[in-house]
Amino acid sequence: MTAPLRSGDPITVDVALAGRAYDIVIGRGLLSGLGQRVAALRPGARVAIVTDEVVAKQHLPAARESFAHAGIATGLVVVPAGEASKSYPVFERVCEDLIGARIERGDLVVALGGGVIGDLAGFAASAVRRGVDYVQVPTTLLAQVDSSVGGKTGINSRHGKNLVGAFHQPILVVADTALLDTLPPRILRAGYAEVAKYGLIGDSEFFAWLEENCSDIFAGAPAREHAIAVSCRMKAQVVARDERETGDRALLNLGHTFGHALEAAAGFSDRLYHGEAVAIGMVLAFGFSASLGLCTQADAERVAQHLAAAGLPTRIADIQGEPPTADRLLDLIAQDKKVKRGRLTFILARGIGQSFIAPDIDAADVRQFLTGQID
Incomplete structure (x- = not known):
């Protein structure tokens, strides 16, 4: 973790995909210049903004003004806020509205919102007219550090989270960090789980820095x-090495195998936000790793303590309502995208910053561990 603290000028991060590289631009106050960036990147293109009802009230006027100032005509698709919009009916509606707005292959879809909007709008962009380009304008911390980057798009199935979708890379990501000032504290904390994840995956120094600078x-x-x-x-860097998650990109799913199952068990509702599920999932991943003798119990406790200090749930018991059974969670885990020919794959850890892909995990070990966490 060597990058210095920055303030003032935007920070640009390059996603170096051969023939499809794009920039992530990070800084405060970037929304006002969005139209100019899009006009420079795609002269003459029209734009359809996909957003949700909450973000539309907060940030849509500034986004539309930016496009108008750049002379770009905009259409608009507004969907209900929340995970429930990652569904077949809403996906159909977004596609039909984009077609109805006469968005052509040379035009652009702009995803203005959090992870739900980015996943939904990106998937619609991948499908309409067999693929149009899109720009991510993430408005949550979770989306700015994770879901807006890397081209994973999709919706949920009744069998689990993100089981229907496509890899479709954006052509630009504009992360205006000032937009995070409007987030409810719970949503901001949920996004922080994905920040901590990067330290836990492969950068112990970054995790230690987060422990000191979280506030x-x-x-x-x-x-x-x-x-x-x-x-x-x-x-x-991970996406450039493994765009379609055939190798080490799966490391980015630390906490997600447990987390997605917990989300599904909670009905994809505000009982448990995605980042909160990931927080619990990462604690479970380190706890399970410790139970297998892969990492120390002290490391597992350190992860739980930091996430709790950040205001995140860290136990299954922290989820509102009746807790799921171990068997129910195992059924949901079996639908995870990392399962291969019925064999369970988890992202486990040998320590802070030492995560690895662990295939062929015995379901009986997982059931025994989860039973201990629920009882």
């Missing part, structure tokens, strides 16, 4: 831009 990230100090930039650089 400054929440306060909007220069530490916020620094943490986002470090996270994006790490993800960009």
Whole structure:
């Protein structure tokens, strides 16, 4: 973790994909210049903005003004806020509205919102007219450090999260960190789980830095831009090596195998936000690793203590409502995209910053561990 703290000028992170490289631009106040960036990148293109009802009230007027100032005509698709919009009916509606707006292959879709909007709009862009380009304008911390980068798009199935989708890379990501100032504290904290994830995957120094600077990230100090930039650089490097998750990109799913199952068990509702599920999932991943003798119990406790200090849930018991059974969670884990021919794959850890892909995990070991976490 070597990048210095930055303030003032935007930070640009390159996602170096052969023939499809794009920039992630990070800084405060970038929304006002969005239209000019798009006009320079795609002269003459029309734009359709896809957003949700909450973001539309907060940030849509500034986005449309930016496009108008750049002389770009905009269409608009507004969907309900929340995970429930990552569904077949809403996906169909977005596609039909984009076609109805006469968005052509040379035009652009702009995803203005959090992870739900980025996944939904990106998937619609991948499908309409067999693929149009899109720009990510993430408005949550989770989206700025994770879901807006790397081209994973999709919707949820009744069998689990993100099981229907496509890899479709954006042509630009504009992360205006000032937009995070409007987030409810719970949503901001949920996004922080994905920041901590990067330290836990492969950068123990970054995790230690987060332990010291977490409060400054929440306060909007220069530490916020620094943490986002470090996270994006790490993800960009992994995506450039393994765009379609056939190898070590799966490391980015630390905490997600447990987390996605917990989200599904909670009905993809505000009982448990995605970042909160990832926080619990990472604690479970380190706890499971410790139970297998892969890492120390002290490391597992350190992860739980830091995430709890950041205001995140760290136990299954922290989820509102009736807890799922171990068997129910195992059924949901079996639908995970990392399962190969019925064999369970987890991202486990040998220590802080030492995560690895662990195939062929015995389901009986997982059931025994989860039973101990629920009882």
